Amino acid sequence: MDDLPFPCADICNAGAIKIDGEYLLLVTIQSLEGFYSIYAARSQDGYHFTVEDQPVLAPTSQGPRAIYDRQGTLDARIVPLDGHYYISYDALGRHGYRLGLARSKDFRTFEQLAYVSEPDTKSGTLFPRKIKGKYARLERPWEGSSIWISYSTDLEYWGWSEVIMTPRGGFWDCDRIGVASPPTLTRAGWLFIYYGVKQTSAGPLFRLGAAILDARNPAKVIGRTNVPILSPREDYERIGDLPNLVYSCGIIIESTGDVKLYYGASNSCIAIGTTTVETLLAACLEQAGAL
Amino acid sequence: MSAQRKFGNDVLHRWEGNPILELEDIPFPANAVFNGAPVKLGDEYLLLLRVEGQQGYSFFALARSDDGLHFRVEDKPALLPASKGPFSRYESRGIEDPRATFLDGTYYVMYTAVSEFGFRIALCKTDDFRSFKRLAFISEPGNKDGVLFPEKINGQYVRLDRPIGLGIGSVWISYSNDLYSWGNSKVLFSPRRGYWDSFRVGASVPPIRTEYGWLEIYHGTKMTSAGPIYRAGAVFLDLEDPSKVLRRCQVPILSPREDYERIGDVGNVVFPCGAIVEPNGEIKIYYGAADTCIGVATTRIADLLECTIEESDP
Numbered sequence: 001m002d003d004l005p006f007p008c009a010d011i012c013n014a015g016a017i018k019i020d021g022e023y024l025l026l027v028t029i030q031s032l033e034g035f036y037s038i039y040a041a042r043s044q045d046g047y048h049f050t051v052e053d054q055p056v057l058a059p060t061s062q063g064p065r066a067i068y069d070r071q072g073t074l075d076a077r078i079v080p081l082d083g084h085y086y087i088s089y090d091a092l093g094r095h096g097y098r099l100g101l102a103r104s105k106d107f108r109t110f111e112q113l114a115y116v117s118e119p120d121t122k123s124g125t126l127f128p129r130k131i132k133g134k135y136a137r138l139e140r141p142w143e144g145s146s147i148w149i150s151y152s153t154d155l156e157y158w159g160w161s162e163v164i165m166t167p168r169g170g171f172w173d174c175d176r177i178g179v180a181s182p183p184t185l186t187r188a189g190w191l192f193i194y195y196g197v198k199q200t201s202a203g204p205l206f207r208l209g210a211a212i213l214d215a216r217n218p219a220k221v222i223g224r225t226n227v228p229i230l231s232p233r234e235d236y237e238r239i240g241d242l243p244n245l246v247y248s249c250g251i252i253i254e255s256t257g258d259v260k261l262y263y264g265a266s267n268s269c270i271a272i273g274t275t276t277v278e279t280l281l282a283a284c285l286e287q288a289g290a291l
Numbered sequence: 292m293s294a295q296r297k298f299g300n301d302v303l304h305r306w307e308g309n310p311i312l313e314l315e316d317i318p319f320p321a322n323a324v325f326n327g328a329p330v331k332l333g334d335e336y337l338l339l340l341r342v343e344g345q346q347g348y349s350f351f352a353l354a355r356s357d358d359g360l361h362f363r364v365e366d367k368p369a370l371l372p373a374s375k376g377p378f379s380r381y382e383s384r385g386i387e388d389p390r391a392t393f394l395d396g397t398y399y400v401m402y403t404a405v406s407e408f409g410f411r412i413a414l415c416k417t418d419d420f421r422s423f424k425r426l427a428f429i430s431e432p433g434n435k436d437g438v439l440f441p442e443k444i445n446g447q448y449v450r451l452d453r454p455i456g457l458g459i460g461s462v463w464i465s466y467s468n469d470l471y472s473w474g475n476s477k478v479l480f481s482p483r484r485g486y487w488d489s490f491r492v493g494a495s496v497p498p499i500r501t502e503y504g505w506l507e508i509y510h511g512t513k514m515t516s517a518g519p520i521y522r523a524g525a526v527f528l529d530l531e532d533p534s535k536v537l538r539r540c541q542v543p544i545l546s547p548r549e550d551y552e553r554i555g556d557v558g559n560v561v562f563p564c565g566a567i568v569e570p571n572g573e574i575k576i577y578y579g580a581a582d583t584c585i586g587v588a589t590t591r592i593a594d595l596l597e598c599t600i601e602e603s604d605p
Contacts, residue, residue, distance in 0.1 A: 067478065094459070095457065097456065097457075114474065117431070118452070119455070119457070120433060120454070141432050142433055143408075143410070143432035143455070144408045144409040148432075151472070152474075156475065157467060157468060157472035157473055157475075158472050158474055159427065160427070161411075161428065161431050163432075166408070
């Protein structure tokens with residue numbers, strides 16, 4: 001929080017993308033009043049970031065959108081698609097969470113497109129390309145605590161929804177799961193990071209896992225990690241407003257195959273972890289036979 | 292034939308022969324019958340019934356009548372939960388609460404599909420209520436009480452439904468160009484603090500075109516220490532832009548008062564699922580009572596209009 005040019009209550013998490021050598025995060029920050037806005041942060045090396053002093057997406061207090069986002073716009077997930085960067089985010093109003101869609105070409109001006117879900121649906125991301133002629137998205141409706149996929153011909157009207165991944169009894173992701181990073185097409189299929197929650201007597205324990213979906217039919221799970229790829233262990237992951245939480249909205253894959261995972265820790269700071277695409281694929285596929 | 296009216300405190304008048312269908316009228320073993328969708332096909336009244344089987348999951352049966360009051364239930368169920376194919380995954384715990392709308396020359400039936408993944412809205416169509424063609428699931432989980440408008444509005448199909456957000460159950464409106472993909476969703480009306488509909492509201496009867504706007508008969512609940520009380524209410528929506536509520540009732544139009552509405556598997560429930568507008572202007576509203584039987588009550592548009600007041604901020 002000391003890195004910010006303004007006071008705030010929390011730094012929650014960040015969507016990430018690399019454009020022409022510049023690293024860009026869209027960071028969710030909670031104001032001292034308690035509302036959530038999304039700020040851009042930029043870096044040349046992926047490690048040292050400067051946060052802009054004005055939000056790029058913020059709650060509205062007037063007009064037709066206000067009823068749906070008065071309390072917050074949060075958890076941006078970025079994909080390049082059709083010559084734009086599309087940003088899916090959670091809008092929070094008194095009727096609950098719904099998915100919002102915005103787009104930008106330069107991350108300086110943003111166009112808010114539509115709310116594309118009814119409540120309570122959050123943790124949504126688009127796929128970075130059409131699949132069989134349709135746009136596709138992943139998301140987490142509250143009911144059932146599972147990850148679903150939906151399709152659209154125009155990004156405005158959505159249907160053909162299917163459940164693709166559910167919490168696993170007894171596992172670290174036994175109580176609810178949701179998409180963390182947007183899916184990336186790899187040699188094995190669509191790779192993405194997800195979060196899993198185990199509810200304990202002291203509250204939820206948020207960890208991260210990874211999964212692979214079939215490249216042609218992403219409703220089919222090819223592989224899923226049996227164990228977390230990241231768990232809260234450090235003090236900054238254990239201690240904060242939401243203790244014992246690691247939660248991601250984005251990864252950046254370098255041309256070398258190295259992966260930079262940007263994650264929120266305890267809703268109080270943003271951290272980075274690194275791995276490789278091959279390591280993630282191997283972790284997902286290792287247990288595929290057991291799925 | 293007009294129903295003999297029984298007058299009372301409610302805007303709706305119960306037929307004195309209520310309930311019109313009970314468990315004893317079902318020609319096969321079942322646990323309860325409730326929440327039926329009525330249609331008038333030629334001179335015949337059909338009622339697509341939600342029947343709860345003895346295993347505990349629900350399916351649909353069909354009842355027929357010449358007068359809309361005396362019904363005979365067919366021997367075989369009309370539609371069972373899908374047991375194979377792509378629909379079975381989301382109907383493994385039953386199908387519930389059908390609502391029928393005549394549109395584009397066929398009947399569309401929206402119902403609630405129940406599975407381990409939650410409840411969601413399904414859409415099927417039929418011409419004769421003997422064979423049904425399932426089209427699609429049209430909501431994500433956590434959504435029910437879908438009703439389809441009987442006309443396209445501004446070139447689009449329109450539905451009402453009831454998602455749950457932060458525990459609040461409001462009625463929402465959504466639009467579609469193809470009946471499969473839906474969007475442009477907006478909240479339409481919400482529970483009112485302190486009122487009889489303070490806990491949850493949901494669409495009940497498919498909207499009816501009137502000269503005063505689209506009439507939507509909805510259900511509202513109030514939570515008590517003994518559980519929810521389900522009552523019926525009415526709103527009028529703008530004909531051109533149904534996302535605008537023009538008028539809303541202050542008081543319920545029907546409340547559980549009779550023994551068959553008070554006593555049953557889920558006591559203190561009246562839950563309309565459909566209505567028939569007769570040529571003489573009478574509206575017959577069919578409702579599930581106490582999740583155990585079905586009743587019918589009648590009213591007129593003018594009486595419903597009278598019990599509503601203009602919304603201050605449509």
